[in-house]
Amino acid sequence: MPLPPEDAAAHAAKMARIKAARDKMMAGKTGEKGLVIVHTGAGKGKSSAAFGMVLRCIAHNMPCAVVQFIKGGWDTGERRLLTEHFSGLCQFYAMGEGFTWETQDKERDIAAARAGWERAKGLIRDETLRLVLLDEINIALRYGYLELAEVLEFLRDEKPPLTHVVLTGRNAAPELIEAADLVTEMTQVKHPFRAGVKAQPGVEF
Numbered sequence: 690m691p692l693p694p695e696d697a698a699a700h701a702a703k704m705a706r707i708k709a710a711r712d713k714m715m716a717g718k719t720g721e722k723g724l725v726i727v728h729t730g731a732g733k734g735k736s737s738a739a740f741g742m743v744l745r746c747i748a749h750n751m752p753c754a755v756v757q758f759i760k761g762g763w764d765t766g767e768r769r770l771l772t773e774h775f776s777g778l779c780q781f782y783a784m785g786e787g788f789t790w791e792t793q794d795k796e797r798d799i800a801a802a803r804a805g806w807e808r809a810k811g812l813i814r815d816e817t818l819r820l821v822l823l824d825e826i827n828i829a830l831r832y833g834y835l836e837l838a839e840v841l842e843f844l845r846d847e848k849p850p851l852t853h854v855v856l857t858g859r860n861a862a863p864e865l866i867e868a869a870d871l872v873t874e875m876t877q878v879k880h881p882f883r884a885g886v887k888a889q890p891g892v893e894f
Contacts, residue, residue, distance in 0.1 A: 723852040724870040725844055729827060729861035732875030733893075739822050739855045740767045747778045751819035754780040754812040758805045759825040759858075765894040780818075782808050785825065802834035813848055820853040827858025830865070837862050844868065 726742075728735035746753040755771065771779045784805030805826075812821045829835050841864060848854060856865065866872050888894060 721851070722870075723848060723850055723854070725848070725868060726853060726855045727827075727861050727865060727869040727872045728855065728857045728875065729859055729866070729872070730875035730877075731859055732877035733880065734875045735857040735859070736767075736824050738873070738875075739824065739857050742820060742853075742855060743767075743771070743779060743822055746820045747775050750778065752778055752780075752817055753820040753822070754815075754818050755782065755822045755824060756805050756809045756812065756826075757781075757783045757785055757824045758802055758829045759785040766890060780812065784808060785829075798832070799834045802829040805829070806835050806840070810843060810847070813843075813852060813854060816849045816852065818852060820855065822855045823857070825858045826856050827861045827865070829858075830862060831858070831860045837864060841865065841868055 726739075728738055740755075743753050743755060757768070768781060768783060771781050782805070785801055805823075806829075809821065809823055809826075812818055826835070826840075830837050830840065844854060845868065856869075861872075882888070
């Protein structure tokens, strides 16, 4: 049902005021920089959101890269998609061997994390890459497989000015959150796993 003319006019005037305020705010946002972005929290969607950013880069023809810590042994949908269809724009390195309760070998976990970090440093230093995703690196940091101070120092001192770096995983360290430019915390409200539903392709991986 159409709005009465007076309501439509009031709405149009309100939206015009909002647009003018928005345009004024956006006019002052002219800076551009490579961001340190953290996706953390107990809720689902941290990696999913990060891979969405990877796909945005690909859509803009921007080269990017992914280093997967911890989950490297999984056959994930995003890994298949990126390696089979977008390898020219996105480098993909699955460096982990699974969660620590699966490998049951701490030294091997540490070695895999260190290898992943060495690969990540080389990718981040490559100024042709617009975005580098460090998937589940927060888990490796939490378990002490990597030194937090080393990661923070590298991001501060060696990340090129226009390169975005995305770090995912629950329990991000407070120091990393403080150093980041953009932090999103995923909050779990409800999850089917608690009702006996297993992880499913297309949703979890």
